Amino acid sequence: MHITQLNRDCLLHLFSFLDKDSRKNLARTCPQLQDVFEDPALWPLLHFRSLLELKKDNFLLSPALRSLSICWYSSRVQVCSIEDWLKSAFQRSICSRHESLVNDFLLQVCDRCPNLASVTLSGCGHVTDDCLACLLRCCPRLRALRLENCARVTNRTLAAVAAHGRALQTLHVDFCRNVSAAGLRRLRAACPRLALRAEHSAAMIPDQLPSAPGTVFRKLLPP
Numbered sequence: 230m231h232i233t234q235l236n237r238d239c240l241l242h243l244f245s246f247l248d249k250d251s252r253k254n255l256a257r258t259c260p261q262l263q264d265v266f267e268d269p270a271l272w273p274l275l276h277f278r279s280l281l282e283l284k285k286d287n288f289l290l291s292p293a294l295r296s297l298s299i300c301w302y303s304s305r306v307q308v309c310s311i312e313d314w315l316k317s318a319f320q321r322s323i324c325s326r327h328e329s330l331v332n333d334f335l336l337q338v339c340d341r342c343p344n345l346a347s348v349t350l351s352g353c354g355h356v357t358d359d360c361l362a363c364l365l366r367c368c369p370r371l372r373a374l375r376l377e378n379c380a381r382v383t384n385r386t387l388a389a390v391a392a393h394g395r396a397l398q399t400l401h402v403d404f405c406r407n408v409s410a411a412g413l414r415r416l417r418a419a420c421p422r423l424a425l426r427a428e429h430s431a432a433m434i435p436d437q438l439p440s441a442p443g444t445v446f447r448k449l450l451p452p
Contacts, residue, residue, distance in 0.1 A: 233261050240265045253287035269293035276300070283334045294342040299331060301352035332360045339367035346370055351377040358382065362389035365397075375401040384412030391419040399424045406433035 235243070244252050244265055256266030265271065269291035277283055277299045331353045338345065345368040350356055356379050365371060366389075374390070374397060376382055382405045390400055400416075400423055402408050410431040417425055 233259060237265070237268075241268060241271055244271055249282075249285070249287040278302075280330045283330055290337055290341040292342060292344050294338070294345055296347040297338065297342075297345060298347075298349035299334075299351070299353055300349065328355045331356045335360050335364055339363050343368055344370055347373040347375075349373075349375040349377075350379055351375075352379075354378065354380045356381060358385035358389065361386045362393065365389050365393040369393075370396050372396055373399040375399070376403070376405055377401065378404040380406060383407040384409055384415075387412045387416040390423075391416055394420070394423075397423060401426045401428075402430050403428040404433070405430045 232240075232243075240262070244255070247255065252266055252271070256263040267289060269289065270293055272289045272291060273293050274296045275288055275290075275294060275298070278301070280299075280301055283299070331350070332355065335356065345364075348364065348368075348371065353376075356376075358381070361374075361376075361382065362385070365374075371394065374394070376386075379402075382402060384407075386402070387408065390397060394400070397420075402413075403426065405427070408427060408430045413425065413427050413431060416423070
């Protein structure tokens with residue numbers, strides 16, 4: 230039996246075992262398999278291990294997407310995590326090459342994936358408060374938002390969670406140095422049922438030039 234003789238459900242099941250590149254390569258072999266590749270039912274979950282993967286055409290964004298994760302562990306993450314005021318011109322030039330990739334991608338998600346339930350962003354040093362606020366507004370079914378080492382996330386994201394994260398049950402802001410203890414306290418008061426975690430966030434150095442030497446580190450929000 231040739232693969233194209235399988236019914237639609239069997240083909241979708243077969244595709245589900247393949248990674249994104251393998252799915253795309255198989256889809257190129259004939260129009261029938263391309264049609265399976267473009268079926269939203271094949272894409273309820275997307276995981277990206279680098280920012281360059283966001284620019285590929287080997288996946289589909291659709292209302293069927295429920296879980297999204299972008300976990301970037303490249304050595305360049307360390308450059309992005311340096312406070313902006315400490316970066317050299319060379320380091321700033323490195324960051325500028327991918328500075329808008331995650332934000333632009335998430336804006337597409339906002340437009341196409343209203344049923345998203347879980348988002349994990351790790352090492353996405355350039356994702357902004359405005360982008361995350363848009364995500365919370367456009368994905369009203371979002372139940373879990375996990376942020377790790379996202380240097381530009383501030384108390385504005387916490388305020389957006391309180392205002393728009395009606396379905397949100399879990400929020401992690403780990404190693405997000407621009408989140409303050411006061412902002413976390415306000416969010417906890419506004420959303421007492423939210424499972425909130427902020428590991429090594431409110432005690433880290435803020436992303437701005439200290440106004441005076443001997444800056445006092447902020448204390449972590451108590452559990």
